[in-house]
Each structure stands twice: as structure tokens, then as C-alpha cells.
Amino acid sequence: MxxxxxxxxxxxxxxxxxxxxxxxxxxxxxxxxxxxxxxxxxxxxxxxxxxxxxxxxxxxxxxxxxxxxxxxxxxxxxxxxxxxxxxxxxxxxxxxxxxxxxxxxxxxxxxxxxxxxxxxxxxxxxxVPPYADFAYSIGPMFSLSLAVLFIVLSLAWGIRWLKMQLHGAELLEDRGRMILAGRAEEVQKGDEREWPVTASIALDQMIAELRDARQERSRFDTFIRTNTFLDKLTGAANRVMFDNRLQTLLQDKGAHGAVMIIRIGEWDALVQELGKSGADEWVKEVGNVLSNAVQRFPDAILARYYDTEFAILLVHQSGKEARLFANQLMKALERLTPPEVLEVENWAHMGMTFFTTGERRGRLMEEADMAKRSAVLQASNGWYAFKKDVVAEDARGSVRWRTLLTRVFENGGPDLYRQTVKDTLQNYLHTELLARIKDENGLVVKASRFMNGIDLIGFNSRLDRTVVTKALQQLRQGDGREILAINVCAESLRQRPFQKWLRDALLQTPRSVLNRLMFEVSEGPLVNHFDGVRPTLRMIRALGCPLVVDQAGRSVVSTHYVKDIQPKYIKLHRSLVRDIHLRPENQLYVRSMLGACEPTPTQVLAVGVESEHEWKILMQLGVQGGQGRWLGAELSGSPATRKRQRWRKQ
Structure with missing residues (x-):
């Protein structure tokens, strides 16, 4: 090069x-x-x-x-x-x-x-040799001195003239350096003084074509992701994305929740009576109501499963909370005015079933479908729950979450588990710190389960402050070679007090330590609150801490943030990685994500690698690294703590 x-x-x-x-x-x-x-x-x-x-x-x-x-x-x-x-x-x-x-x-x-x-x-x-007694004098040497002075002045004028003539070339060279530095958008249009003019015009044209090509590439990648996992009509998830998320969730330890299927009539009857456009408008209207209803659950997924059937996945919700949501959802649907082809009192039916870790996805969908048919047999708008014995965690309200989390923070905050991230050659890249807490019974609770309580009582900034403080302490006490990655909430990055605290904490830390601390932000909240968190992320990056975007692909969003905040890594959501060797649509999504990051130095990493087959397919697709139990299991505590524990056991 x-x-x-x-x-x-x-x-x-x-x-x-x-x-x-x-x-x-x-x-x-x-x-x-x-x-x-x-x-x-x-x-x-x-x-x-x-x-x-x-x-x-x-x-x-x-x-x-x-x-x-x-x-x-x-x-x-x-x-x-x-x-x-x-x-x-x-x-x-x-x-x-x-x-x-x-x-x-x-x-x-x-x-x-x-x-x-x-x-x-x-x-x-x-x-005596000639000129031995002669010294310099203005008179005899006047002509020679004048000649020297004339040469010097001519040289100065010539250099000035040469700089003026080549100023356009310098402008063109500066523009080229800006392009090589990745700031082509700032020099899309060249200065009129650039020289050679043909090179400047050609560069303008090439930058314009490159910009159009990148925009087209971004639109094409978004189109691929949208058509792969989103429904074109309603904008909700499609059946493929719903099945992927449910299958991944059923393999996670401690997962539980509910699956709902909502039927809003017969598609053929709607098309025959209202026409294709009228039926689509009715489906979109129902989809908007369902989308507004599920927004109260951050991890819930709404999908258009069939033409007139929607599926909802509630994660980490108890049976009591799911039944309450079902009643509220049916009341919201009853406020709609259905088409004349549908009966006012008998057009919306919902079936619901509950699940825990280890169940089969096909069996769950059959249970939800059977419950839906039972609701249809009731001949009125309503819902029916499939009867099964499911051991699920009781729902925690704000009071119980506040009591549990307050006790956790009073005892030093959550425990930080560690999991290594490796490249395709299985060389060490960095270590991710995973927050874990213990409930009243001493059982370990993952962040995916207690983050709902964190959001409910507003402990986001308190959690992030504790995690950042512990990570900086580990880096200062470490060997100076370990690189740590911590997760921060987008909600905390929007708060002005947390921004000031984070800025002061990072400014008091040596640069050598900051270069080994990476901040991870989830893709969905990042895109939703991008304008609010962008200044904080730029400040973090300017202080020397690399940025990481995790849970990419959990929801289909635009990847415009890649060029703006320039993250070092993008971590794919585990639902895309799970059984990717058996799912061509997931492979297409990963290829699209890799294409979006190709013109940038951002690397794509896979999270949740559980088998060798998944790892081989990911390497063939071009993923630069991975994280999961197949590459390295989660470990509790810092390296010093684990060393003391092994010594005590011995």
C-alpha cells in the first residue's frame, strides 16, 4: 500500500x-x-x-x-x-x-x-601572490554585489510566483488528505482555485457518484433487512423474525413469558367485500392499535403471522401480567369500527399460551392456535388461555423491584461477570463485563430480566455509574493489557447529570486506561434517541474510549449511525446467530450488515455462538469475531478474585 x-x-x-x-x-x-x-x-x-x-x-x-x-x-x-x-x-x-x-x-x-x-x-x-593585500570594498565589488542581490531578489520573486501558481495543487492535495482521512462529505465540492482543473472536476464527480452509491447501498441493505424480517404492509415483524426470536428465547436459561395470536377475521371475505386496498387499510389500522399496545413492554415483539393474524411475544412477564394485558388489548380492539363484512361483536379473537425455557417452538404455536380456536368457538370478541402447568416467576411490581435493587446497590452494586471476545483466529480481542444480581433467594438474575425493573423505577444512571466505576477500578488494578467492555443505557446517556459525572470521571483517568475501556450501547435505543445520545458518544470517543453497538438486528433499523459515531465493533444479536447454518434469511441479514459496515473501519462481531457449525458459517460470511459459550464461558468476578478463590479451594 x-x-x-x-x-x-x-x-x-x-x-x-x-x-x-x-x-x-x-x-x-x-x-x-x-x-x-x-x-x-x-x-x-x-x-x-x-x-x-x-x-x-x-x-x-x-x-x-x-x-x-x-x-x-x-x-x-x-x-x-x-x-x-x-x-x-x-x-x-x-x-x-x-x-x-x-x-x-x-x-x-x-x-x-x-x-x-x-x-x-x-x-x-x-x-607576493596577486590580490593578497586586497579586501572587500563596495567600490570594486559593487557590480558583483549587485549581481548577487539581483539573483536573491529574483529567487524570492520566483518562489512567490511558483507558490501562487501551485496554490491550486495544494488545495487539491489538502482535499485528497481529507478524503483519505474519511471526511469526504466535508469536501464534496472542490474550490474553484484547485489545479489541475480536470482532476478537481473529476474528483467532484467521483465523490458525488460515491455518495449516491453509498446511499443506494444503504437503501438496498435496509431494503434487504426490511423484506427479510419486516412485514411490508404494517411495518411489524414478520413470521420469520418472530420464529427466530422465539426459538432463541426458548434456549436461554430462565426465560419465560407468553405467546399470543390475534385473529381479526377472514382475509378472503375482506378482500371480496373491501377489495385489496380496503383490506390492507383495515389490517394496518388493527396493526397500529396492537403496536401502540405492546410499546409498554420493551422486549415485546409484534408480528404479522398470517394475512389477518398477528402474533405477540411477551418476554419475562408473569401469567397475571399477561392476562391483564390481554384484557386491555381486547378493549382497545373493541373500540375500533370493523368493516360491514365482520360482525361487530364477533371479529377479534385471541389465543394465549405460556412458556418457559426448553419448550419446543412448534408445540407452543400449536397451543396458541388451539387457544385461538377456543376463543372463536365462544362466538364473541374475547381471548382464551391454553391451560398448562408452567412454573413462571411471579410478577414484581415497582415496590418489589425497588426493594431488591436498593438492597443490591447498598451492598456494592451488581456483580460483573466476564466473557471474552475473540477474532476469527480465536485470538483475544477484549472482555465484556456482564451485570448480574441475586434475588431474595440467592439466584443469579441476568440483565435481560432485571433491566425491566431498572427502567420501571428509574435506576438506569445509578446502575451505569456503578458499572463504570467498577470497570475503571479493575483497569487500574490490572496488568495494563486487558481491554474491558461495559454496557451503558441510552437513557442514562441522555441525562445531563450523568453526562457531567461521566465526563469528570473520564477526565480524571489516564489516557492509557481509557484506551482499554469500551462502551456498549444497544442498537434499538441508540437509534430511537440518537440525537440525544450522540453528543455524549462523541465525547466518549474523543476522550479515547472506543464505542461498541450491541444487539444489532434485534429490531430492523437504519445503520446511518455507523458513519456518524464510527463504532469500533457492531455485535449481532444472538437471535441472528442461533442456528444460522440452518437459516438462510439470517445469513442474508448478516451479509447486509457486513455490507453496511464495509466502507468504514467498523468490524462486525457475533454474540451467542454456541456451536462449531454456527462459527464456521459466520467466518464464511465475513464476521471478524465472536462471543459465546463455544468460544469462552462466562466467569464470575475479576481475575484477582478468581485466583484467590482457586487458592482457597486448593
């Missing part, structure tokens, strides 16, 4: 031009200095040759030889000759030494000349 060069194009070109000009000036100065020196040396040599000619003529004439000591010193002194010797093979004829010379001997120029008119005689001359 190619790396982005840190130095800008303009800086590189400016550095190149400056280097070339400086090198040219350096070469010019070196060449000029050598030329000046060579010219001075040649001039001195030529001048000394003329002096040697005069000496040669004087030595050849005996009369002038006697007078050589009178005129030669003056000539040599004027010529800056320091030493001169006239000698022959027999010995020294004449010697001249100049007194008070400032130039060091090593810097003198020494030459030796033969006397042509006097064979056997030669002259040795040591003279």
Missing part, C-alpha cells in the same frame, strides 16, 4: 528550485575565484619574465653587472618580490631579501627562470 508523502508539492518544488539556484551561484563563485587567481598568477608570471629579461641583459654586460645592486632592489620592491637569487653552477652571484614583509612565507609564489643569454645562470624569485 502506498504511503502519503508528508512534504507538500509546493515545498518540494521550492526546495528544488532554491537548491538549483544556490548550487549555480556556488559554482559561479568557485569558477570566478579560480579564474581570478589564474589571471593574477599569469599576470605575475608575465611581469617577472620581463624582470628576468632585464637581469639577463644586465648579467651579460659586465658594466651593468657592477651596477645591478643599485637599480634592481627598487624594481623588485615595486614588484612585490620578496626574495631573488642569481646563481650559477659555481655559486651565488647576487641575492635580494625584502625586509618587513607581512605575508607568510608559505603563501609566497616561487618561480625559477633560466637566463638564455647567460647559459648556466638561473634566477629564483619568491613574490
Amino acid at each position: 502506498r504511503k502519503v508523502v508528508g512534504m507538500k508539492l509546493t515545498n518540494r518544488l521550492v526546495a528544488f528550485v532554491t537548491l538549483i539556484v544556490v548550487c549555480a551561484m556556488f559554482v559561479l563563485f568557485i569558477g570566478g575565484a579560480v579564474s581570478f587567481r589564474k589571471l593574477g598568477t599569469d599576470f605575475l608570471s608575465h611581469y617577472l619574465k620581463q624582470v628576468v629579461v632585464q637581469i639577463d641583459d644586465a648579467v651579460a654586460n659586465p658594466i651593468e653587472t657592477e651596477n645591478i645592486g643599485m637599480w634592481l632592489p627598487k624594481l623588485l620592491k615595486a614588484s612585490d618580490v620578496v626574495e631573488l637569487e642569481i646563481s650559477s653552477r659555481t655559486g651565488l652571484l647576487y641575492r635580494y631579501d625584502q625586509i618587513q614583509i607581512a605575508v607568510r612565507p608559505v603563501e609566497l609564489v616561487e618561480n625559477r627562470y633560466e637566463l638564455p643569454n647567460n647559459p648556466g645562470f638561473f634566477v629564483t624569485v619568491k613574490a
